[in-house]
Amino acid sequence: MTDRAFTESLNRLEGLRANWDFDKLKQVIDDGPPILKELGLADAAAAKQMLDSEPGQLEAAGHSPVQLEAIVRAVGRPPLLVRNGQVEGKTQLGADFAQGTDIKITNIEPLLPSVGRIEFRNHDMTWGGTGWVIDEEDDGSLLVITNRHVAKLVARRTFLGDGVFMFGPGNIQYGAAIDFLEEVETSEDDSRTVRIQKFTYIADDISADVALARIDKPGDGLAVTPLPRAEADAENGEMIAVIGYPASDGSRNDRTQMERYFQGLYDVKRFAPGFVQVADDAARLGHDATTLGGNSGSPVISLDSGKVVGLHFAGRFGIGNSAVRVSTLTGLLDDGAAGDVHPSAGGPTEAPEGHEADHFAGREGYDAEFLQVVPVPLPKLSDRIPLTAPSDATPERPFELRYQHFSVLYGGAVKGPLLTALNVDGEQTKRVKRGSTRWRKDLRIPAEQQLDKEAYGHADIDRGHLVRRAITNWGETHEIAKRANKDTFHYTVASPQHQGFNQNHQTWLGLEDYIMDNVRTHGFRANVFTGPIFTGHEPPLGDTDAPVPLEYFKLVTMLAEAPEEDGILRLHATAYVLSQGQLIHSMLSDRGHVEAVEGFAFGEYKTFQVRICDLEAATGHDFGQLRDFDPLARADGTEAGEALAVTIWDLENIRL
Numbered sequence: 001m002t003d004r005a006f007t008e009s010l011n012r013l014e015g016l017r018a019n020w021d022f023d024k025l026k027q028v029i030d031d032g033p034p035i036l037k038e039l040g041l042a043d044a045a046a047a048k049q050m051l052d053s054e055p056g057q058l059e060a061a062g063h064s065p066v067q068l069e070a071i072v073r074a075v076g077r078p079p080l081l082v083r084n085g086q087v088e089g090k091t092q093l094g095a096d097f098a099q100g101t102d103i104k105i106t107n108i109e110p111l112l113p114s115v116g117r118i119e120f121r122n123h124d125m126t127w128g129g130t131g132w133v134i135d136e137e138d139d140g141s142l143l144v145i146t147n148r149h150v151a152k153l154v155a156r157r158t159f160l161g162d163g164v165f166m167f168g169p170g171n172i173q174y175g176a177a178i179d180f181l182e183e184v185e186t187s188e189d190d191s192r193t194v195r196i197q198k199f200t201y202i203a204d205d206i207s208a209d210v211a212l213a214r215i216d217k218p219g220d221g222l223a224v225t226p227l228p229r230a231e232a233d234a235e236n237g238e239m240i241a242v243i244g245y246p247a248s249d250g251s252r253n254d255r256t257q258m259e260r261y262f263q264g265l266y267d268v269k270r271f272a273p274g275f276v277q278v279a280d281d282a283a284r285l286g287h288d289a290t291t292l293g294g295n296s297g298s299p300v301i302s303l304d305s306g307k308v309v310g311l312h313f314a315g316r317f318g319i320g321n322s323a324v325r326v327s328t329l330t331g332l333l334d335d336g337a338a339g340d341v342h343p344s345a346g347g348p349t350e351a352p353e354g355h356e357a358d359h360f361a362g363r364e365g366y367d368a369e370f371l372q373v374v375p376v377p378l379p380k381l382s383d384r385i386p387l388t389a390p391s392d393a394t395p396e397r398p399f400e401l402r403y404q405h406f407s408v409l410y411g412g413a414v415k416g417p418l419l420t421a422l423n424v425d426g427e428q429t430k431r432v433k434r435g436s437t438r439w440r441k442d443l444r445i446p447a448e449q450q451l452d453k454e455a456y457g458h459a460d461i462d463r464g465h466l467v468r469r470a471i472t473n474w475g476e477t478h479e480i481a482k483r484a485n486k487d488t489f490h491y492t493v494a495s496p497q498h499q500g501f502n503q504n505h506q507t508w509l510g511l512e513d514y515i516m517d518n519v520r521t522h523g524f525r526a527n528v529f530t531g532p533i534f535t536g537h538e539p540p541l542g543d544t545d546a547p548v549p550l551e552y553f554k555l556v557t558m559l560a561e562a563p564e565e566d567g568i569l570r571l572h573a574t575a576y577v578l579s580q581g582q583l584i585h586s587m588l589s590d591r592g593h594v595e596a597v598e599g600f601a602f603g604e605y606k607t608f609q610v611r612i613c614d615l616e617a618a619t620g621h622d623f624g625q626l627r628d629f630d631p632l633a634r635a636d637g638t639e640a641g642e643a644l645a646v647t648i649w650d651l652e653n654i655r656l
Helices: 003-019 022-030 034-038 044-052 065-076 101-114 255-262 326-334 478-487 499-508 511-518 582-590 612-619 624-629
Strands: 080-083 115-121 127-136 142-146 155-157 163-165 175-179 193-202 211-215 239-244 270-278 285-287 299-302 308-316 320-325 400-402 406-411 416-425 461-465 494-498 521-532 552-562 568-579 606-610 645-647
Touching: 022 044, 101 115, 101 239, 101 270, 115 193, 127 239, 127 308, 127 326, 155 193, 163 193, 175 211, 239 308, 285 308, 308 326, 320 326, 416 494, 499 606, 511 521, 511 552, 552 612, 552 624, 568 612, 568 624, 606 612, 612 624
Parallel strands: none
Antiparallel strands: 080 270, 115 127, 115 175, 127 142, 142 211, 155 163, 175 193, 193 211, 239 270, 239 299, 270 285, 285 320, 299 308, 308 320, 400 406, 406 416, 416 521, 461 494, 521 552, 552 568, 568 606, 606 645
C-alpha cells in the first residue's frame, strides 16, 4: 500500500471510530454474519481483535487499516447477497439497525424480482448498470428506469428527448435488455431477460440523471410489476436499502479495499441497507448504503414504507452516495417523459413576415377523392411527433394546412412538415416560371414554430421544397397554377436539406414524371405523399432545436389499367426513400440479415424503392390499404417479413 493510501485509510478509520460504536460492531461479529466469510475472515476473534487495535498499530499486528475499514463498513453497512429471491444475512445486521429490521426486509422481498441488470448487445461491455420497473403503460408494456449515464453507453438522446441506439464498429447497432435475475450461483436463464424496445426518455445533461425505457410485459412466469413510489421525499435518517448490482470499479474506488470487501464477488444482485443523508441545504438526497459503479440506476427503497424514495446515480465506496428524489421521478412521469417529451418551441418572434389565415381562404387542400374511382385518404401519422393544428382547422380536418392542390401536416416540435399530400393532374399542367417569389411564414401556425431565412443561413443547408414546385403548377387557368406555385414558397412547406441532396435530382425529383409517363394512368392523375423520416440520428440545425432530416420518403398513388383484367382500373402504389443508406441498413438489421450489415457503407444520397409495409415500419405511419397495392411487395422471391429494397441507379430500375 502506498503511503498516501495508508494515510487516507487511517484518516477514514479515525472518522469511523468517532461516529460508530465499535463495541456494538463486536456484538454483531459474535453472531458470525455471512459478510465476514466473504471477507475471508471465518475467525470472528481476529476481526474483534482488529476492532480493539489502534489504527496506527494494525500493521505491527500483521493487519492493515484497509482490512479493518472493510470490516467496519461490511458489518455496519453490509451489501447483502440475494439468493433465490431472498436476502441473506438480514437477521445479523449491525446495531445501527433497529430490532425488527429483518421483518421489514422480508416484507419487501417481493419487490426484488422487479429489479434487474441493464445488459448490452453488440457492445464491448456486457452490462452497464441497474434498472427497475417504475410504471405500466395502458397497452400493458412496462417502463424501466435507470440512469442517463447508463443509457448513453449504447443510445443517444434525440431532439425529442427520447433515445436511439447508436452504431458500433462495423456499423452494427447496439441494443439493450434487462435481466431480472443474475443472483449469486444461479445459472443463466434467458426467460428472465427482456429486450429493451427503446429508450423513451434520456435526460439532457443539465437535468436529473434519469433514463426511461420501454419493455414488453414478461410472461406469467416472471412476477415483474412496478415498484411502489413514496408520496413524499425521504427524511434525514430514514432507513433505506439499495437493490442493485455492485461492479468492480477501480477507477473510482480503492481496488485493494474493494477486493478485501467483496472478495471478487461482483455483478450479482445485492441488498444494501443504510440510512438517508439529506444535505443541510436539502439540495441533494444522499445515503450511506454500500454501493459500487454497477449500482447506477438502483432503487432506493424505504424500509419503513416499502416504497421507492430515490434513484441512485453516484457514489464512492465508503464515502457517500447521491440519488434522484422520488418527487423528481414522479414529476417526470406526470410531465409525459414516458413517451411524449418534446422540446419547447422557443419564444415569440417580433412582427413575423407572413400570411394570415384569410390569405388562404378558398384553398381546399389535398382531395382524398381525386382519383375519382377509389379514395386515398391521408395516412395516419405516428404519434411520436405531435401535429400542430392551424388556426383555420375544421373538425373534419383538424391538422391540415390547406393550400392549392396540396396539404401539409406540420410538427411544431421539429419546426417542419411531417407530411405533404399533393394531387397532380397531368392533363392540366401549366408552365409557370419560378420568378422571384419570397419565402414567407404561414401564420396559421405559430411563427416561433417555423424556421426562417436566418435559420437557413448555413452554407451547406438548402431550403428544400417537400412539395415539388413545378408539379403543383396545374389547373383550369393560369391563375390557379400560379396560386399553387406561390403556395409552395412558405416555410411550412420546406425542410432543411443538406446540399448533397442536390446530386440526386435526376432520380428523386423525376419520380412522378417517370411513373406517370410509364403507367397507363386514369386521366393522368396521381397523388404524392412526401415527408422526412426521423430516426433520432439527425443533427441539429444551428441553435434552432430543429433536426436536419437525413432521409425522406415519397409515396405515389394512381389508378392503373390492368391488361390481365381486361383493362379494369386498380389502385397502384409505390414507395421510395432518399437516403445515404441508414434506413436500408436498419431494415436489414431488424430482419437479422447480419451478413448484409457487417461493414455496411454509408455513401452518397441514393434513391431506393422500398415496400410500403417496410416504410410503415420505419416511419410508424399507417398508409392503410395502399400496402396491398404495392407491386414491389408482390415481387418474386420476397419472403414473408423480409425487407426488400431496390437501389434506383436509373429510373428504369423502378418496379411498376
